[in-house]
Amino acid sequence: MGVGAAVKWGILSTANINRQVIPGVHATEKAELIAVASRDLRRAEEYAREWEIDCAYGSYEALLEDPDVEAVYISLPNTLHCEWSIRAVEAGKHVLCEKPMSRHVADVESAFDAAERNGRILTEAFMYRHHPQTTRLRQLVEEGAIGDVRLVRSCFSYSLYDAENIRLRTEVEGGSLMDVGCYCVSGSRLLAGEPEQVYGQQFVGPSGTDWVFTGTMHFPGDVFAQFDCGTALPERDELEAIGSDGSLFLDDPWHCGEPVIELRRDAGMERIEVEPADSYRLEIENLSDAIRGATDPLLGREDAVGQAHAIDALYRSAATGAAVSL
Numbered sequence: 001m002g003v004g005a006a007v008k009w010g011i012l013s014t015a016n017i018n019r020q021v022i023p024g025v026h027a028t029e030k031a032e033l034i035a036v037a038s039r040d041l042r043r044a045e046e047y048a049r050e051w052e053i054d055c056a057y058g059s060y061e062a063l064l065e066d067p068d069v070e071a072v073y074i075s076l077p078n079t080l081h082c083e084w085s086i087r088a089v090e091a092g093k094h095v096l097c098e099k100p101m102s103r104h105v106a107d108v109e110s111a112f113d114a115a116e117r118n119g120r121i122l123t124e125a126f127m128y129r130h131h132p133q134t135t136r137l138r139q140l141v142e143e144g145a146i147g148d149v150r151l152v153r154s155c156f157s158y159s160l161y162d163a164e165n166i167r168l169r170t171e172v173e174g175g176s177l178m179d180v181g182c183y184c185v186s187g188s189r190l191l192a193g194e195p196e197q198v199y200g201q202q203f204v205g206p207s208g209t210d211w212v213f214t215g216t217m218h219f220p221g222d223v224f225a226q227f228d229c230g231t232a233l234p235e236r237d238e239l240e241a242i243g244s245d246g247s248l249f250l251d252d253p254w255h256c257g258e259p260v261i262e263l264r265r266d267a268g269m270e271r272i273e274v275e276p277a278d279s280y281r282l283e284i285e286n287l288s289d290a291i292r293g294a295t296d297p298l299l300g301r302e303d304a305v306g307q308a309h310a311i312d313a314l315y316r317s318a319a320t321g322a323a324v325s326l
Ligand SMILES: NC(=O)c1ccc[n+]([C@@H]2O[C@H](COP(=O)([O-])OP(=O)(O)OC[C@H]3O[C@@H](n4cnc5c(N)ncnc54)[C@H](OP(=O)(O)O)[C@@H]3O)[C@@H](O)[C@H]2O)c1
Pocket: 013, 014, 015, 016, 017, 018, 020, 037, 038, 039, 040, 043, 075, 076, 077, 078, 080, 098, 099, 100, 125, 126, 127, 166, 172, 178, 179
């Protein structure tokens, strides 16, 4: 396989999120989408026709047996992420696995152990991390634009009352922290490191999943993060990194549809424009480049394990009412 040859991708499932990702795969010369699998062959075939994909499989196993597929995108419900990541790397495929990989640290570790044993790349699909807005935010913080970081404040919420949706189903580990709060955890960790102590509170709705979750995280150097998330709240998404000399405010930190960073200081506000980009395309390109040895994957084991530790600790805190140290 030539260094510049497009990586051949397959998708495990006909999930809704694929609609965001497939256009990015079609748009880049670094990747080619050649197969899709569903639990239902007819659904896979219809999907393949709709999205111009050559091969359709009626089981995820069958796609993993296709020797032409080099990498798979796993957009399954949360409880299936690690299991199918392991099966995929054992079948010799590289993996882009949807967020959150899992709230169970041991499962995330097992998936990366399997990837390392098989010499495959596994990466968690936090697409916003690939967007230039996120890169710029981190640069500004590192350059000292707001002085010493003291606090990260973020939110991500929307309203959903369809009990059939995976986000409201306990047996597939739905919940607002898993679905959207994980972005707040990720963004806070990106700017502040790994939390030393967390405190979480939740409103568990009639579906049994957390409908609203709020968290406080204490990071090294007395940096704090506060976030809220919900599946039973209005649509909101914000991130503000607050430092000793000012703050950096992002009105669209996760979807990055309208990228711009506001640098707010006592003396006034400066808008820092960022070029638009397709985060999903960028994450596919990053893993495709990494597979060809042209770069490193942006997100690896350390980040995914750190995420799982923080999410697990937040849920334990919310369940017990006590702060949890990590
Ligand atoms: N990064 C992002 O921007 C983003 C956005 C949305 C969602 N996500 C993540 O992507 C994943 C999928 O979310 P989604 O909303 O796209 O899910 P979804 O539409 O419900 O799709 C999940 C797919 O998984 C397959 N599946 C296998 N076992 C299943 C089961 N027991 N119950 C339900 N589906 C099952 C189904 O495909 P087949 O029937 O075809 O096999 C189904 O279409 C989640 O982990 C979510 O957190 C990420």
